[in-house]
Amino acid sequence: MAENENKFTFENEEYRRTYWHTCSHVLAQAVKRLYPEVKLAIGPSIDNGFYYDMDSPFPFTPEIMEKIEAEMRKICKEKLKLERFELPREEAIRFMEEREEPYKVELINDLPDDVPISFYRQGEFTDLCAGPHLDSTGRIKGNAIKLTACNAAYWRGDSNRQTLQRIYGIAFPKKEELDAYLERIEEAKRRDHRKLGRELGLFAFRDEAPGFPFYLPKGMVLRNTLIDYWRRVHKKWDYVEIMTPQIMKRSLWETSGHWDHYKDNMYTTVIDGEDFAIKPMNCPGTILVYDLEPHSYKDLPMRCAELGIVHRHELSGALHGMFRVRCFTQDDAHILLAKEQITDEVVRIVKLFDEVYSVFGLPYTIELSTMPEDHIGTVEDWDIATNALANALTSIGKTYVINPGDGAFYGPKLDFHIEDSLGRTWQCGTIQLDYQLPGRFNLEYVGADGEKHCPVMIHRGVFGSI
Ligand SMILES: [Zn+2]
Ligand SMILES: [Zn+2]
CATH class of the missing domain: 3.30.980.10 (Threonyl-trna Synthetase; Chain A, domain 2)
Incomplete structure (x- = not known):
């Protein structure tokens, strides 16, 4: 009734x-x-x-x-x-x-x-x-x-x-x-952040650079305060910091898969008659750093943090203040590790996230996104990876909701959602497991068994962007 x-x-x-x-x-x-x-x-x-x-x-x-x-x-x-x-x-x-x-x-x-x-x-x-x-x-x-x-x-x-x-x-x-x-x-x-940003002297946009923010003096004070804090936390949690080039050759982006799957979102240029692209993500750069030297299992996990400036082409109609821009700085980190280290490492990352979000007084909810229809890799690998993420969360008493089929095409992910003053929720931090990219670049480490193995990569950001 x-x-x-x-x-x-x-x-x-x-x-x-x-x-x-x-x-x-x-x-x-x-x-x-x-x-x-x-x-x-x-x-x-x-x-x-x-x-x-x-x-x-x-x-x-x-x-x-x-x-x-x-x-x-x-x-x-x-x-x-x-x-x-x-x-x-x-x-x-x-x-x-x-x-x-x-x-x-x-x-x-x-x-x-x-x-x-x-x-x-x-x-x-x-x-x-x-x-x-x-x-x-x-x-x-x-x-x-x-x-x-x-x-x-x-x-x-x-x-x-x-x-x-x-x-x-x-x-x-x-x-x-x-x-x-x-x-x-x-x-x-x-409370519109575009209006406040201008009134408080934090940032501005100009028609001369649609989607590319200008940081004003007070905005830079805030930004640098965030960055100083970010460096302290990451040092404490045993990350090293690197910086990789803004512009790299087409061949790199072909190997990474970006040239085929992400080209519409990339800005490209020609240097000395060769195609180059401005990086939309920091991962391939980190891989080239890893690949400079041979590695043993004793080096892993290798935790490389990078305040990576990335450019992504967004349609002009999609631009929205600082919420949707064409250039932003990711507080990125890539961790290369052995499969058996995943659960421990994810626990470590969640603890780092906890520390950061509690400083800002931001409660969060966690979503676990599982295998999408369009994916690469075997179902077994996906199961192992998804369970590793779930086990890491339950082992430290965190609850999560499952978002079926919404993982990245290369692996499952955990998304951290926070709420703003108007009750809207935003995805902030993310932890993504990736079994594919290290293989595309033939990355290796020598295991305790003396054999060569391919490491797994974790992509993660805690602020999401600066
Ligand atoms: Zn990445
Ligand atoms: Zn109708």
Whole structure:
């Protein structure tokens, strides 16, 4: 009984999603009433509200968004029934062609044969949609709808295709709930790290270098304080510090696999007629350091820490202050060790993490990510590695949740999540086991048995980045 009653309240996620999705239809209807020339793409619900992507010859300014909101309120008052109907493929295409909606035609063309092509009609407006929806626009509280933002978005997320405008909105069954939500958003804006960074004189961004931060004098004081602390901790835990080159030859990145699997995220250049890449990760550099000399089992684990400046190409639309940049300093470390040392070493790393996070007063939760579908290495190796991580955690009384199939393609990993002042969680530290990279570079050590063995590599960062 209780469950049934719950089903049609806003606390029920499915109902909330349906409510918001119906709002996106109302948004599309309002836009088409006011600006019939605008073409519609897609309009789903999201975790926090809804959006609709549209192809418009003019930008949706705040004034226009207000007009659209007013029209949405009218549509809610009109209490239009939502009626579902299906059409055979040819008729469905003709239906959308007549309405000059090329994006909808493309969507219909891409629908698999066995899926019914359904439409929802509300008043004079009809949208292609699988549903479900509320049964009437009258169920939506018109004065508790707010269009919150408008951003650029690529059609089908493809940067080679049309740039559309995405109108975001939020809605609640009560005006007070909307007001409380908007107040929370305002609070987030007041705490926006980009604004604070500038006001406190910590860092800045300029159009001349999108995604590449400028550290200001006070920011450098903070940064250097973090780095001094980082050096003290790592010295205490028996790490050595190295620094490897920013730019290295293509052949290195081919051996490491980055040239094949990560090239789109790498900046490249040509020196003396040869291809080079700016490092997106520090691991291959560390491997070249290991490979300078022969090693015996007595040298292991070899713990190399590096404050590695890495460059990664991110699409301009994905950039977001310090949260998503194209250049950052990883507080990286790579540990080369024998398989049988993994559990002890992971325990040691977790203790180091504990020490650091307790200094900052940051509670954390741990996720263990297991073998993804697309992986290299044998299932046996994966099992051994995953168990080693799990055993290390349980041996020191740490709890964790399993994130199935979310490991890196070369090995399982532990991610440490921390919470910010607005209750959002962020992945901070990571410990990744890697059975593959040392093998790609034919790394060796001489074991106690006098035979040559390939070491395992652990990638780990405790801050994540400076
Ligand atoms: Zn729909
Ligand atoms: Zn690495």
